[in-house]
Amino acid sequence: MLRALGLGAVLYxxxxxxxxxxxxxxxxxxxxSSALVVYLALRMDVVDxxxxxVDLGVRFWLYLPWLMKEVFVSNVRVARIILTxxxxxxxxxxxxxxxxxxxxxRAIYANSITLTPGTITTWVDxxxxxxxxxxxxxxxxxxxxEMDRRVSWVEQGVVG
Amino acid sequence: xxxxxxxxxxxxxVLGLFFMVVGTIGVLRMPDVFTRMHAAGMTDTMGAGFxxxxxxxxxxxxxxxxxxxxxxxxLLFTSPISTHALARAALAGDVEPYRKPRGxx
Numbered sequence: 639m640l641r642a643l644g645l646g647a648v649l650y651x652x653x654x655x656x657x658x659x660x661x662x663x664x665x666x667x668x669x670x671s672s673a674l675v676v677y678l679a680l681r682m683d684v685v686d687x688x689x690x691x692v693d694l695g696v697r698f699w700l701y702l703p704w705l706m707k708e709v710f711v712s713n714v715r716v717a718r719i720i721l722t723x724x725x726x727x728x729x730x731x732x733x734x735x736x737x738x739x740x741x742x743x744r745a746i747y748a749n750s751i752t753l754t755p756g757t758i759t760t761w762v763d764x765x766x767x768x769x770x771x772x773x774x775x776x777x778x779x780x781x782x783x784e785m786d787r788r789v790s791w792v793e794q795g796v797v798g
Numbered sequence: 799x800x801x802x803x804x805x806x807x808x809x810x811x812v813l814g815l816f817f818m819v820v821g822t823i824g825v826l827r828m829p830d831v832f833t834r835m836h837a838a839g840m841t842d843t844m845g846a847g848f849x850x851x852x853x854x855x856x857x858x859x860x861x862x863x864x865x866x867x868x869x870x871x872x873l874l875f876t877s878p879i880s881t882h883a884l885a886r887a888a889l890a891g892d893v894e895p896y897r898k899p900r901g902x903x
Contacts, residue, residue: 752878
């Protein structure tokens with residue numbers, strides 16, 4: 639129930655930011671449409687820790703800046719490869735170990751890998767990921783091990 | 799102060815355009831579907847990211863900036879999922895990933 643109310647609050651905040659209307663009538667419509675979406679979500683039975691990971695907590699926000707830095711670094715690396723005349727690529731499919739214990743943690747790790755250019759997650763298993771990489775250098779393991787550790791750290795901050 | 803923000807804003811927009819153009823060149827130069835996805839990933843992380851950052855600086859602290867941040871947040875959540883789905887579909891369709899030709903086989 640608390641989670642449903644949380645979902646309603648998030649949806650209504652979202653509605654306010656997108657609409658920019660603060661007249662009483664329109665704000666009432668906003669409450670109505672948020673309530674309708676919460677009702678539909680409850681009927682679909684998707685109001686759980688996956689549909690609304692509010693318990694992800696503060697650690698995710700500490701992880702985000704590091705992820706953006708990684709995204710920037712690999713963007714520059716891929717840009718350099720593209721602009722090099724000989725196109726020095728050496729694509730390979732590799733398997734990574736994933737130490738996360740929950741689906742949410744694995745999803746964060748897999749999406750983080752895909753988000754950084756030069757690596758794409760193609761398959762997710764219980765304790766490993768298949769990753770397609772643009773060059774061998776991208777998969778020497780050091781960077782991914784650090785990402786794996788950091789995502790596990792984010793995951794441990796999840797309560798419930 | 800306004801001048802500083804203008805300069806930062808335009809520098810960011812130009813940087814975003816640079817990543818967009820390089821990503822597009824990459825899509826054209828790469829040999830197969832998987833490597834092309836790597837190049838396309840640049841356009842929706844840093845390309846769109848710097849463009850939106852530049853637009854946020856233009857908008858200032860306003861509702862408009864909040865909306866732009868939301869646009870980027872949705873992009874960050876959805877683009878890896880579509881990339882992943884595309885890669886899975888290509889693998890399921892038996893597309894052989896390109897390998898660098900080796901001299902000795």
